[in-house]
Amino acid sequence: MNSGNDEAITVDKFPFGENSNSATPLVVETRGLKKTYFGKVDVPVLHGLNIRIHAREFVAVIGQSGSGKSTLLNILGALDVPTGGTVLINGTDISTLDEDELARLRSDDVGFIFQAHYLLNEFTCLENALMPITIRHGEANEEQTNRVLHLLNRVGLGDQINKHPDEMSGGQNQRCAIVRSLANAPKIILADEPTGNLDSRSGEEVFAMMREMNRESGVAFVMITHDDRLANAADRILLIEDGNIREISKEEHRREALRISKQSGD
Amino acid sequence: MKSLFGIFISALVPKKFRFEFQLALRHLLSGGSQTLLTISAVGAGVIIVIFITSLIFGLEEMMTNLLTESIPHVVVQVKDPKPDGLQDAENPVSNKIEQQTSQLKFIDNGEQVVRTIRGLPNVRGVTSVVSGQGFASKGANPVGVAVIGAEPELLDEITPVTKDLVEGKYRGLGSDEIVIDTELAKDLNVNVGDRIHLTSSSGQADSFSIKGIYDRGQGRGSAYVTLRNGQSLFGLGTSINVIYIKIYDIYDVEDLSNTIMTLTPYEAKPWTKDFSRFLTNIRMMEASAYLISIFSLIASAFAIASVLVVSVLQKSAQIGILKSMGARQQQILTVFIFEGLGVAILGSALGALIGMTIVYLISLLKRSDAVIGGEPASLFPVKILPVYIGAAILAAIISTVIAAVLPARRAAKLNPVDVMR
Ligand SMILES: Nc1ncnc2c1ncn2[C@@H]1O[C@H](COP(=O)(O)OP(=O)(O)OP(=O)(O)O)[C@@H](O)[C@H]1O
Ligand SMILES: [Mg+2]
16 A cells, blocks of 8 residues: 555655755754763663755654654754754754744744644634744734645645534544644654554544645655554655664565564564 | 634734733633632732721721811920929929919910911911810709810811701800700700809809700710800910810821920920820721731732642643744743733722622611711721722732742743653
8 A cells, every 4th residue: 555655755866874965955954963861860862863854855763662763853843952963953053042043943944743632722723723823923814824724624624623622533633733733834844653643544644644745845754653654655764773863775664564563473 | 704802802912912812811711610710819819908908997097087086186285293293392382382273274375376386387277275174053963064265166177066066056156155065965954045054163153055065976075165255264364274286197296296395385295195095006907907918919829829830730731832833931921921910800800899899888887876967877987998999909910920920930941842741
């Protein structure tokens, strides 16, 4: 079933590493990114990662539970600060930004989608989808509202716009969250297991939406997933292992997945 | 698409704060019983403040009026020589004689002293008075009575008689006319128009026609005659023995009496000397009014703070998601301050409304033992002071916002990564 999606895979167009010669702009780059959680016991999580994400890319991040996927994603979105190395978002070293500038960056350049949908229950679906605009500008203008309405229609929520999150299904909530993450037309969307709470059918639907938005608007996606089929449908797959990250080919990924499923099958 | 309320918000809230305002409003609306609880806490605080202050200041005003309306604020007399022990020891005999003969020590340059006092600041009215003791009789049994001789028009300004009249008149009191109180009238079994006999402590006697009868409801009162009659009753000639002074600011009385005592050789006794207990009571009542007000406001502030702390905890995930969408710390802070402000404004408005209604209803309660003929007195002498209501509202708003700031700052500082795991 992946074949349909695989057609558009552009892995070769975005070779991993320094020798990328693509004209497509970099949206996120890390150099020697390190993260250690300091506490009673210091937990080193990321040991110095070099990552480059280009515009239009759809990247899947996989790795075992506790390997540091969420940690990485939060740092890429300027929600968390690294303990070493640099993070460039849209060419800006985020360590040079103050609180308000970081907030502005999160508002203008980054969109988040989380596992739990985290829509605001006090607001309707439309109001939720407009929230990043409301935060940024106080109120959405007609053009912005129309654009978001259009997106809501695209993800099949045209008749749900006045419902509150608790009156919608999990899949509908997550589709609304996708539209919300797109509201300010960001450069990159960071999705932390966006289908993790959904049954496989609505998970696939939600993934298809994201892929569609990615193709249509060219917004880059970094998606953490435990779902091998979804990972396979991404442009490339990054594997976090023992504090390091590396790109793995689809072949390697398939072998790996098979091995793991055999292991757990025994 | 846009609701009526949406239009209202667009008109009232600057665009810059619309997100914060909207979110605060939704929090309050979705807060339900929590919101009602905090609003009631603020309201209760304001009700208590309004109730206590209006009751205590009403009581204070009533007591002050009662005490100072009918009494002179400063009484000027010849100094009492008794405390002067040296004189006593040196010349005991002459002292004794003086005490017996001149029971009334007179102010011989009365006119001049009155003029001097009239020129002093804070003085509202001054009048010369002859004051002494005597016996009134109609036929057989004489009854002891305090006699005051003064010009009715002047005395009415200081210790009003006219307004307490039950029968007859005081103004225009003629020679050989007298105004007595109901107690004496009852004792002597006399009425307006009857004649009574008056003997002064210095021996002179005269007969007077009753021109009026008054009642102050304060027990036995004085008998009023003209200044001239008083002077002749007590053998003072053209002298007087007392000067009554009424002033504007009754609590600024000590200054005036000190000034008088430096300007004249006489003693000037402020009203506060006789009512020092009363004064301390008033001060204590005021202090307790302020204390109760402050404590009730503090209590409601704590109630609000604790509810808001819980609310911030409940909303920490939401705060995290808002920050991930680009909300600044200041915006989160503003949301919770708006919430506090909303609670404060609603609560204090509600409290003010209920508080004033309660105070108004209480002011309608009348005493059952009202004086016949007079206005029925209020059971509780409440006084609604707009200043205090305004101050109560303002204090409630300020304390609520302060109570909101603490949890709000905590909310603003929350790390989105920590609260969304
Ligand atoms: N605030 C923290 N303090 C200390 N250790 C932390 C903290 N947050 C995460 N960790 C640790 O860092 C490691 C990586 O956590 P992270 O949440 O990034 O893993 P993950 O790959 O997203 O896992 P999962 O697939 O289960 O979501 C884990 O071992 C975790 O226990
Ligand atoms: Mg995770």
